Amino acid sequence: MDKLPHIWCPGCGHGILMRAIAKAIENLGLDKDKVCIVSGIGCSSRAPGYMDFNTLHTTHGRALAFATGVKLARPELEVIVITGDGDAAAIGGNHLIHAARRNINITTIVFNNNIYGMTGGQYSPTTPTGDLGTTAPYGNIDRPFDIPKLAASAGATYVARGTAYHANQLVKLVEKGIQNKGFSLIEGVSVCPTYYGRKNKKGTAVDIMKWQRDHAVDIKVAEKLSSEQLEGKFLIGEFKNTTEPEYTEEYQKIIDRFIKER
Ligand SMILES: Cc1ncc(C[n+]2csc(CCOP(=O)(O)OP(=O)(O)O)c2C)c(N)n1
Numbered sequence: 735m736d737k738l739p740h741i742w743c744p745g746c747g748h749g750i751l752m753r754a755i756a757k758a759i760e761n762l763g764l765d766k767d768k769v770c771i772v773s774g775i776g777c778s779s780r781a782p783g784y785m786d787f788n789t790l791h792t793t794h795g796r797a798l799a800f801a802t803g804v805k806l807a808r809p810e811l812e813v814i815v816i817t818g819d820g821d822a823a824a825i826g827g828n829h830l831i832h833a834a835r836r837n838i839n840i841t842t843i844v845f846n847n848n849i850y851g852m853t854g855g856q857y858s859p860t861t862p863t864g865d866l867g868t869t870a871p872y873g874n875i876d877r878p879f880d881i882p883k884l885a886a887s888a889g890a891t892y893v894a895r896g897t898a899y900h901a902n903q904l905v906k907l908v909e910k911g912i913q914n915k916g917f918s919l920i921e922g923v924s925v926c927p928t929y930y931g932r933k934n935k936k937g938t939a940v941d942i943m944k945w946q947r948d949h950a951v952d953i954k955v956a957e958k959l960s961s962e963q964l965e966g967k968f969l970i971g972e973f974k975n976t977t978e979p980e981y982t983e984e985y986q987k988i989i990d991r992f993i994k995e996r
């Protein structure tokens with residue numbers, strides 16, 4: 735409570751996403767002393783500062799590097815990473831793909847607001863092509879990453895996307911991500927009315943959330959739709975849920991083997 739009032743602008747979606755994570759932890763009945771929430775730097779990465787768990791607010795892009803260290807040293811902890819699209823996929827992109835490749839038991843929630851919020855609206859790896867940012871005043875010519883696809887192809891075993899509008903669904907997705915014994919990546923599509931919204935004339939926070947309501951299609955529904963019907967839409971829901979050897983368990987097996995042979 736000593737950290738309040740929070741830093742987020744009126745209408746920012748990050749608080750809704752943070753609440754979904756807190757609710758998922760509560761629903762699973764986790765002991766708060768056994769949960770460690772790690773973040774990088776950004777508006778999104780401020781979230782752990784407002785949460786009553788073991789928390790680590792680290793450096794920009796490095797949340798997964800710190801989280802990997804925490805998980806290896808204390809595998810019994812439930813390690814959850816909160817990160818922004820810039821934090822996770824630009825400066826932190828290498829940590830993301832390697833954490834996914836290792837299938838380390840960490841749940842990462844990417845607060846994707848399509849822009850660098852904290853530093854004033856520079857384009858990020860998820861800014862759609864053609865959209866505006868302070869560093870793309872004539873339109874972004876980069877093609878955006880689809881972060882769930884990136885994580886899935888790098889080896890994450892649980893991958894999903896939700897939105898600030900579909901907050902109750904997001905709670906369930908985070909719960910399943912935490913329950914997965916391996917690397918889980920959940921993208922939470924956020925709302926940044928201050929920079930992304932203003933720069934791109936998306937209207938108020940409510941308008942942006944209505945846009946999410948009208949353009950998100952659950953993957954199960956999408957399977958029955960044609961490509962024409964899906965034009966301009968984006969997918970939400972559970973994209974991947976598989977089982978692979980988990981990194982800290984494999985590491986423990988080596989430790990056990992050498993203790994036995996000593
Ligand atoms: C090494 C380093 N480079 C750059 C910065 C400046 N910086 C702080 S936050 C940020 C981007 C934040 O964007 P994102 O991760 O998408 O989070 P958001 O603020 O949009 O939630 C940058 C570039 C920094 N703090 N450290």
Ligand code: SF4
Pocket residue numbers: 741742743745746747748777778847851852925926927928929930
């Ligand atoms: S700049 Fe954007 S992301 Fe950052 S607190 Fe404001 S609305 Fe939220």
